[in-house]
Amino acid sequence: MLTQEQLKSWEDNGYVRLGRIMSREELAALQRRIDDIMLGRVLYPGMFFQLDSDTGDYGDLWKQPQGYQGPTLNYRKIQDLERDPLFLAYMQHPFFRGLTRQLVGENVSCFRAMFMNKPAKKGTVLPYHQDGGSQWELDREHFITVWTGLDPATIENGCVQIIPGSHKLGLLSERGHTITPEQEALHCKEEDSIYLEADAGECFLLHNYVLHRSGVNTITQSRRAFSVVYMDAETRSKKTGELFPLIFGQGALAPV
Template sequence: MAGSNSTVPAARSVVHHDTVSDALIEQVRVDGYGVLRGALTPGEVAEVNAEAVRLCRGELGAIDGRPTSAPDEPDADVLRRYLCVHHPHKLSAVVRRSLAHRRVLDVLTRVIGPDVKAMQSMLFIKAEGRPGQPWHQDELFIPTRDRSLTAVWIALDDATVENGCLWVLPGSHRRGVLYPDREQDDPRFDCSVEAYDFPYRDEDAVPVEVPAGSAVVFNGYLLHRSLPNTGRHGYRRALANHYMSATSPLPWKIPAGRSPANWDYRDVVLVAGEDPYAYKGITDLTRAYVRPDKEGGCDR
């Protein structure tokens, strides 16, 4: 890290909100993240976790890179082969419904605005011993034109320091700067590149420990990471969805020969309000796939 400076906020405890209060929206604005407790009910959490088993068994359709499993294998053994499945909403009606969950939209329409679209879902499993992700900013991977990218990370198990909860650097989103990134070989992390040379230390980070059903809402420029699941047994499952304002085009996954100025990625789901670009139609470009990690090799 580049070391601290006077702009770095002091570490603070995580504030949990049971309602979409002004304080929650202000915390997302100032600190770059906030926690909404009870975003999903216990029954809804159980439904998503049951759906995860069906996904990982291949019962809902093809997943690129899916590990093979036998029909008589215990569910726990099947799940432990997975770190993360990208775009599970392409196969699962349960996950797709979660994109537009009422409690989630209550926050998003205040953070982003009345018109909101989703472009990605990720189902994290992360069993014991599985790696986390290094410091990164989501906007590096999903660039938006208006800086409206917002993640909603829903805990499907109690997320703790031991099992690999999120860690955040409060206020690191404010400058709207994307920090340099590089390949890394740290065994604690998966294949993701890491951000570096930013004015924060690891000691400035805050662990976001949350009970199952809680949603961590955070800005696309917020520096965050997760560490390995060091628990002796069990998962740190989470459903992470990404959103932005529907009033802005999305210059993501730009085809060769196309300019970012006029490209608009249209494999999106409108979850609130109106889509002023609806005349462009909706495309089906992505498929569900397994996130690579260092056990199976990295796509580089």
């Protein structure tokens, strides 16, 4: 659970450095597991995969084939990781039980359990954006993100950069996600930003409306990370009417 001081920082800044929740052994197991998934040694049919771009340009990501493209460590994004018992066990760590009870509620589902990667000397610029809005097609907006570094994250390898306090602006576009160049010029001044450098295994709590971005990786150390959106288990997809995978509460997924 967050202390009073952390709660105040959460309200003021829209983020909190939570530190390392997992052991070194658990971290090593997650690092091995994500590489096994990328290399096709552990398979989950239908899992979402997106390769990194060759150009570093966000717009080019969708010009390439989507889905699993064979064994390579050059995947940028993999979703549905709640299907993997090691990642699910981390998501269900007692610390996150307490945190979500405090900030979300008793019954908690996940919108996405996502691997985000800046492969060695690669990576794609992710422009400033907010998470949420009509693009997410949810019947309510009450969620938090926990972002965990699976490698050391530094400015050189494309750590996340945020504008503290920007969650107070609310959603800048009805659709959500990226913002206009004018909004970026107004709200995302370099001097107002901070870089969330982190040790491997360290995690941050992020408000989904905090403006955030990340750059490319200029060094040989990959920048792997795991990002989970926890939300009220009653949240339904407006598109399908369905609920999302249950992480905490009666009938929650079990890591088998």
